[in-house]
Amino acid sequence: MPKLSRVFLLSVFLLSIPLTVSTHASRPDGTAWLDVYREPAARLIGEAMSSRFAWERLALLGDTFGHRLSGSRSLEEAIQWTIGEMKKDGLENVHTEPVKVPHWVRGQESLEVILPRARPLVMLGLGNSVGTPAAGVDGDLLIVRNFEELDSAGPRVKGRIVLFNVPFTNYGETVQFRGNGPSRAATLGAVAALVRSVGPAGLRLPHTGGLRYTDGAPQIPAAAIATEDADFLQRMQDRGTTVRLRLKMEAKFLPDADSFNVVGEIRGREKPDEVVVVGGHIDSWDVGTGSTDDGGGCIATWDALRLMKKLNLRPRRTVRVVLWTNEENGTRGGTAYRDRYKDQLANHVLMLESDDGLLHPSGFGFTGNDAARTRIKEIATLLRGIQLDRIGPAGDGADIGPSVQAGNIPAMSLEGDGNYFLIHHTPADTIDKIDPMDVSRASAAIAVLAYVVAERAEGLK
Numbered sequence: 001m002p003k004l005s006r007v008f009l010l011s012v013f014l015l016s017i018p019l020t021v022s023t024h025a026s027r028p029d030g031t032a033w034l035d036v037y038r039e040p041a042a043r044l045i046g047e048a049m050s051s052r053f054a055w056e057r058l059a060l061l062g063d064t065f066g067h068r069l070s071g072s073r074s075l076e077e078a079i080q081w082t083i084g085e086m087k088k089d090g091l092e093n094v095h096t097e098p099v100k101v102p103h104w105v106r107g108q109e110s111l112e113v114i115l116p117r118a119r120p121l122v123m124l125g126l127g128n129s130v131g132t133p134a135a136g137v138d139g140d141l142l143i144v145r146n147f148e149e150l151d152s153a154g155p156r157v158k159g160r161i162v163l164f165n166v167p168f169t170n171y172g173e174t175v176q177f178r179g180n181g182p183s184r185a186a187t188l189g190a191v192a193a194l195v196r197s198v199g200p201a202g203l204r205l206p207h208t209g210g211l212r213y214t215d216g217a218p219q220i221p222a223a224a225i226a227t228e229d230a231d232f233l234q235r236m237q238d239r240g241t242t243v244r245l246r247l248k249m250e251a252k253f254l255p256d257a258d259s260f261n262v263v264g265e266i267r268g269r270e271k272p273d274e275v276v277v278v279g280g281h282i283d284s285w286d287v288g289t290g291s292t293d294d295g296g297g298c299i300a301t302w303d304a305l306r307l308m309k310k311l312n313l314r315p316r317r318t319v320r321v322v323l324w325t326n327e328e329n330g331t332r333g334g335t336a337y338r339d340r341y342k343d344q345l346a347n348h349v350l351m352l353e354s355d356d357g358l359l360h361p362s363g364f365g366f367t368g369n370d371a372a373r374t375r376i377k378e379i380a381t382l383l384r385g386i387q388l389d390r391i392g393p394a395g396d397g398a399d400i401g402p403s404v405q406a407g408n409i410p411a412m413s414l415e416g417d418g419n420y421f422l423i424h425h426t427p428a429d430t431i432d433k434i435d436p437m438d439v440s441r442a443s444a445a446i447a448v449l450a451y452v453v454a455e456r457a458e459g460l461k
C-alpha cells in the first residue's frame with residue numbers, strides 16, 4: 001500500500017478516538033471500561049491494515065516449503081523456519097516442544113475404470129489408508145447414498161468396491177462417510193472403499209482427509225474421487241451398467257516421526273503465568289500448500305504477537321502463540337500441549353484457534369460462561385471498523401480442544417463465510433485464493449482480542 005493511504009488509514013482510526021473518549025461518561029451500554037483500549041486497538045488495526053506483511057509471510061511459507069504432512073521433511077523445515085522468524089520478530093521464549101507424530105506416506109496411486117471401457121478417474125487416497133497390492137485391487141462397483149443403503153445391500157457388498165456417493169451438505173454431516181465409511185463397508189466384505197469428495201462440487205477436484213479404521217474391522221484401502229466422477233459412476237449404475245474398477249495405492253505407515261509444536265510469547269508484565277493462547281496448526285495434508293488449512297491460521301495468530309511487539313504493547317498477562325503439529329492425522333500436537341501444560345491450564349484465560357481458512361473472515365465463535373461472553377462481545381465492538389465484531393454461539397478447534405476440555409477454558413475460533421470447503425484438503429489450497437486484506441483483518445482482530453483480554457485487570461470476568 002502506498003505511504004499516503006497508510007497515513008490516511010491511520011488518521012481515520014486516530015481521529016475517531018477523541019470523539020469516543022469524550023462521550024464515555026454517558027455511554028449507556030456499560031462499555032466505558034473499553035475506552036482505554038480504543039487507542040491501542042486503533043494502533044493495532046492501523047498497523048495491520050497498512051501492510052501486506054502477514055500475507056507475504058504466508059505466501060513465503062507455502063512457496064518455500066510446500067505442503068507439510070506429519071513426518072515430512074518439509075514440515076520440519078517449515079518449523080525450523082518459524083523459529084528463526086519469530087526470533088527476528090522479537091518474540092520471547094521462542095522454542096519447540098517435541099511431539100511424536102504418525103508418519104503416513106501416500107506414494108503413487110491411481111483409480112481407473114477397466115470395464116466397460118477403460119478410463120482414469122481423479123482420486124486422492126484417504127489419509128491413514130492402507131495400500132493395495134502392487135497389481136491393485138479390482139472389483140465391481142456398488143454405489144450407496146447413505147449407511148442404510150449399505151446395510152440393506154448386505155451380502156451384495158462382498159467383493160465389491162463401494163462408493164459412498166453422498167453430496168456435501170456441511171462438513172460435520174458429510175465427513176462421517178469419509179471417516180467411518182471404509183470400515184462399515186469392510187465389515188460387509190467390501191475390498192475397497194471410495195467416497196465422493198467431502199466438499200461442494202468444484203472443478204473435478206478430489207479432497208483427501210483422514211479415515212479411522214474401526215477396531216476389529218478388516219482394513220481396506222480407501223480413496224476420495226471428484227464429484228463429477230461420482231456423478232458419472234452413479235449414472236452408469238442407474239442405467240444398470242456393471243462398472244469394474246481398479247484401485248492402486250502405495251500408501252503406508254512408517255514408524256512415528258519426531259516433530260514439534262512451536263511456541264512464542266510476549267511475556268506479561270504483571271502476571272506472566274496467566275496466558276492467552278492463540279494459534280493454528282503448522283502441518284497440512286500433502287496436497288496444495290496448506291495455505292488456508294492452516295498456514296493462514298498460523299500466520300495470522302503469530303502476526304497478532306508481532307503487531308504487539310512492533311507497537312511496544314506489553315499486556316499484563318502473557319500472550320502465547322502456539323503452532324501445533326499433526327492436527328490433520330492425529331491431533332498429537334494438541335494433546336501434547338494439554339499434557340505438557342496440565343498443571344497450568346487453570347491459568348489459561350482464553351484459547352483462540354484459527355483453522356477455518358482466511359477466506360473472508362466474518363467473526364468469531366465463542367464458548368464460555370455468560371459473563372465471559374459479554375466481555376468478548378464488548379471487546380469485539382472494537383472490531384466494527386474491520387467487520388469482525390460478530391460473535392457466534394460456539395468457539396472451538398481441534399488443537400485447542402483437548403486443553404479447553406481438560407481445563408474448562410473459554411474458547412474462540414475465527415470464522416469465515418468464504419468457500420473454504422471448496423478447496424479444503426485439495427491441490428487447490430494455495431495462497432492465490434486468499435486476499436491480503438483478509439489476512440490483515442484477521443491478524444488485527446486477533447491482536448486486539450488477545451491484547452485486551454491479556455491486559456484487562458479482571459480478564460474475562
Ligand SMILES: [Zn+2]
Nearest residue numbers: 293294327355
Ligand atoms: Zn485445519
